[in-house]
Every structure is written in structure tokens, then in C-alpha cells.
Amino acid sequence: MLSRETTPRSETGADRGFRLSSTVCQRAWVEIDRAALVHNVRQLKQWLSPRTELMAVVKADAYGHGAIAVAETVLGAGATWLAVATLQEGIQLREAGITAPILLLGASNTPGEVEAIAHWQLQPTLCNPQQAQLFSEQLAQLGKTLPVHLKIDTGMSRLGTSWERATPWVKSVRKLPHLQLASLYSHFATADDPDRAIMDLQHQRFQSAIAQLQAEGIPLPRLHIANSAATLCDRSLHYDFARAGLALYGLYPAPHLQSILDLQPVMQVKARVTQVKTITAGTGVSYGYKYIAPKEMAIAVVGIGYADGVPRNLSNRLQVSIRGRKVPQIGAITMDQLMLDVSSIPDLQAGEVVTLIGKDGATSISADDWADALGTISWEILCGFKHRLPRITVDNN
Template sequence: MLSWDHRPTLSTMGRERAWVEINHSHLTHNIQAIQALLAPGTDLMAVVKADAYGHGAVTIAQTALQAGATWLGVATIPEGIELREAGIQAPILLLGATNTVEQVRAIAHWQLQPTLCTEKQALIFAEVMDSATQPLPVHINVDTGMSRLGVAWQQALPLAQQIQRSPHLHLASLYSHFATADDSDLQTLHCQRDRFQQVIQTLGDHGIVPPMLHLANSAGTLVESSLHYNLVRVGLAIYGLYPAPHFRDSIALKPVLQVKARVTQVKTLPPHTGVSYGHRFVTQRETRLAVVGIGYADGVPRLLSNRMNVLLRGQFVPQIGAITMDQLMLDVTDLAEVHEGDVVTLLGHDQDASISADDWADTLGTISWEILCGFKHRLPRLSLSSPATATANPLTLS
């Protein structure tokens, strides 16, 4: 067995191949900029589902709470458990559906707050909680036009009444979710808001006044203050991206995530040489090729093959050939010098140039949410100015 005085660890190897950098100062800036749009008494929920949109749920949640967020939103029970195991005590709303006895017990044990959409759900929760010493806070999701989870807005009253009658459940909030808040045409948004208002009025007429109301996602938060109610649920915007281009003039956001990798080999190819699987790129001149240690298994979509640039020394460099599982290739012929170990920026800033998740999304005909969520866990998340503790090293593994 080999023995070294200094054994390699994840922290020392984190930037050897490829990694994601998370700028917590930018996250703080974004949250505070959004809060400046809110009326006094309106809280902010940081949506940290899907590993905080690929940014790293625990450290993002810690920073978001330090910056002023008061709630966290997750999609699944394991996502909530991860935050609790990290010592996070803030209220956590479970946005996804739960229907089994085992799920209810886990929710109660980990002090998560579930979403209820049906009377059957409410019955299951009430039966499981019948021996609890305190009622479980629950939230009603009303479907006002999203046609996803939620009780139909015309049928919200019976569900609210059932929760109200149960000594084991406490109605903590009423909420809904916009389907088209990122659209410049606000007709559907206003229809959903009006339906939400009608549900509030109907419940109030029957003596049910939810202590908290929330409707706005990132786009809804930026559209108009009348949509803010007691709480806004913000995901994409806290990560520094805009739900749609027309929001860019309403708030200054800073991208939190950068994706970087290293050149692992440089070689020279003669003209008429095929590159990568299928030879989807063939050199037309003597070409200097740089191999980079990142691929589609890390979250770089294979459909970007021959359709993307990266940044190297502040210059845009074309990617060539099919992107492979662990590697991709660049044409660096026009750069003066390129060496093994040089850092390539796939998303982020390098000198005066930048590439964003929106750029990839536009090329692929998709949305930036999907791009961010695609970066896999084998890419270490490296925190710029770690949220948990001060450190002499400004770049720490998160």
C-alpha cells in the first residue's frame, strides 16, 4: 500500500478537472435586491428544490437565510431532510404531493410543512396525526389555472373546512402558482389572481382566514406588487437569472453560478481530420485542438455539440466535434498559447466576456432552469466566500 504525508482529498482535488463556482455574495445581492421590491411585512421564500437549482441546497439555504429569506421551499421530503440534517431550523414548505402514511410520519418527524390538494390527503394526515401533541401546519395549494397540483379553485372551500375541523391540522397558508407570469401578456395572470381573490373571499365568508397568502413566483414577484401578499416564492431570480428578457430593466441581478474546467491535452491535427464520435466535425486546416475534462455526464448537453463557445483567456473559443461523456474538444488554433491545466469557462465571466445559462437555453430551445439543474453532483461546488464560516481561502469546497 502506498503512503503519503499529504493524501489527496476532495478539497485538494476539486479543481483538478471541472467544477462549479458559487458566488454567495451575488446570492445575497439578489435576495436583497428582490426584498427592496417588497412591501413591509412581505416575506421571501428561497426555493431551494433540485439541489437549489444545481447550486448546492445546504449552502444556498444558509446564505439565503442570512440574507433575509425567512422560508425555504423544496419539492420532496428527502430535500427537506437534507436541510434539517444540516441544522437548518427555518420553516420549510414541501411543494410536492405526499399521500402515504410513511410520508406523513416523516414530514411530522422532520418538522416539514406539507401541501394539501385533496380531501383524501387531509383525511390521511389527520388520521396519522391523531396522537400528536401539536397540530401539523399544512398549506392548501389552489389550482387557479396552472392545471398541475392543487385543488380546483371552485372546490377549495370543502378542503379548507375539513382542515379547519381537524384538531390535528392547522391551516398555515393558502397559495397558488402562476402559469404565465413570465409572459408580457398579463391576461392569464390577472385571471389567476382574480380566481385566487375569489377563493380568499369565499373562505372569509365562511370564517376561514388563512394566516398567510402567497401567489408570486420569480416572475410574479417582478411583475407588480399587488401579487406579493404575505410571501413571495422566488427561485430563478435569487440565482441571478431573469424569468424572461423583459424583466432585465426592472432589477439588477448577478449570476451566482459559474462552470469551469481544465484543458487536459493539447494536440495538432492535420487538415481533413475527423474529431470525436461520428466525425461530426472535420478540420479544414491544420488545427490545434484542446481537450477539456468535462462532458455530458457533468451536465453539458450533448446537443450543444458544434454549437457552443467557451471562454479561454477572455476569448470566445468554438467547441468542435461531438461532446462526449467526460470530455469535449475546442479549436484553439487562433489563440497564441494554450497549455494543459489552463482554465476554461463554460458558464460565467472571463475578463470582459461572459456566457450565461440563457445562452445555452436559447441555442437549445429550452429554458435556463433546465440548464442549471443539469449540472451533476460529480462536479464539486466550490463556494466563493463560504456562507457558514469565514476562511482565509476565498474558494472553499461546499
């Protein structure tokens, strides 16, 4: 079933306002399975500790899945907070009518950003005392008060003030007018590693910072440290929020975490065959002739390429599925098209659907498969699909 965002509308006159919204009109597209997304939210909520709320990480356009549609779906399924990386991402959600609390994970450092954050009722991350002072001064001029979240660095060496300075920093923020301390949080660097030594060290540092605050009699704000991997591997890390990103989209941060929950991939990537032809032995295929046909063979041209997010480095290594059967990609992947060896698919016709990522009958190809072939991570694959590929929301119940 197509969502309201993808239902074609009727037009009169000279095709005014005609939109290529249905898959019928697309050369290539990304399908977002809303039912799988709801399923993943429910799996995570059942796993979380009773005190823990699910904070859905929808930064980077919800890891390429479409931030607005994903945000609406996960909030309806039981997530209570959203997290984004940038101010612009937060504004996009507010403009879409989303009223849930939104945490900005990135740093904001200019008066204009403070004003925009206050106007759109977003909740910023503060990383150091100077930033806290800026927010307090600018909010005083605006006559507004904001909930703020303090980031402490327990070993990621990215944003935040050192965990050893957490107590004086929290004390100083509590004294600043116009700031309401909403949470204290940190981020793991190696939660997806089976060796827990570094993660345990970071957790100990987080606990030490908390203990110092308690020893000083300072009321604790809400606490959070768990990303998807930490959420799956250890329920003692859940605290008040679990910040789920990759798991929300149905992928596991590491192979050893795959048995914990039944997650379902949300994204499928599909394209259409645009031409089928026969080439003879010795014929070169695509730029640079990186593939030479060893025999007479049938090849298919498919309307998707590296400008859509299919990495060129997958050339001659990619497998796709047609009619539930895997076939190899051949030659250099080009900007808008790629070629397949379809000798094993009888009577293939232009217009037939090719599954690049997703399930096709008994065949399944995942973002992890691409990541393994490229020596990268599935996060990068999901975020790489460009926006000339429309996101088509479906319900595959």
C-alpha cells in the same frame, strides 16, 4: 475566498483521507458565488412589499447550486422561509442543522411520509380533502399537530383543489384535529409571458377564493401566489410570501423582466484543458466525425462532457471562453471530454482554465445562452450539472 466546505485538509501517513476539494485538483467544477447570492436576496427584499417575506426556493439541490450552502447563505441574508419539492430534500436541510420553516411543495400521501414530516418538523402542502384526512388521522396516532398549507388550482392544472371548491375545503380542514392551517396558495402557469391575460385570470380566481372565505367569515391564513416572474412583474401579487427561485440565482425568468432588478448570476462552470495538439486539414474530430478540420488547426481537449451536464446537443454549437476570448467547441461532445478550436489562443497549455458558463474578463456566457441554443429554459440548464462536478463556494466581492 474558498468556503470551509472547499478548504483542503492536511493529512499524514499514506495520504489517508485526501480529498480533491480545491480547484487546483479538479478537472472541472462549479463555482457558486456567495456574494452574488447575498446581493440577489437583498435586491429581492428591497423590492418586496413591506408585508411580504422572502421564501427561498431551494428544491432540486437549489437549482444545482448546492442546497445546504445556499440555504445557509440566503437565510443569513434575510430570507425567512425555505421551500423544497420533496421530503428527502427537507430532511437533508434539517440534518444539516437548518431550523428555519421549510415548506414541502410536493404532495405526500403515505403514513410513513406523514410520520417523517412530523418528526423533522417540515410543513406539508395538502392538495385535496383525502390527503388532509390522512394527515389528521396519522397525526392523531402520533399525538402531534402540524402546520399545513393548502394548494388551490387556479389554472396550472397540476397540484391542488379547484379554486371554486376552496371555501368548503378550507372549512373541512379547519374542523380536522391536529392540523393548523398555515397558508393558502396557488401557482402561476404563465407569469413569464408578456401577455398577462392568463396570469390575470388566475389572480382573479385566487382573489375570488379569498373573497368567498371572507364572505363566510373564515379567518384568512397567510396567502402566496408569486413565483420569481410574478414577484418581478407586479408587486400587487406579493401577498405574505414571495417564492423566489430563478431570480435568487441571478437569472431572469423572461427578457422583459431584466430591467426591474440588478440580479447577478451565482453559478459559473469551469474546466481545465487536458491536452493541446495540432491537427491537419481533413482530420475528423470526435465520434462520428461530425466535424472535419477545414485547415491545419490547434485543438484543445477539455475535461468535461455530457456526463457532467454539458448537453451533447450543443455539439458544434457551444462557445466557451479562454483568457477572456470566446472559442468554438468542435466535434461531438463526449461523455467526459470535449474539444475546442484554439487556433486563436497562442501557446495554450494543459491545465489552463476554460469558462463554460460565467464571466471571464470582458467575456460572459450565460445559462440563457445555452438554453437559447437548445430551445429550452435556463432552469433546465442549471439543474443539469451533475454531482461529480464539485460545488466550490467563492466570494467574488
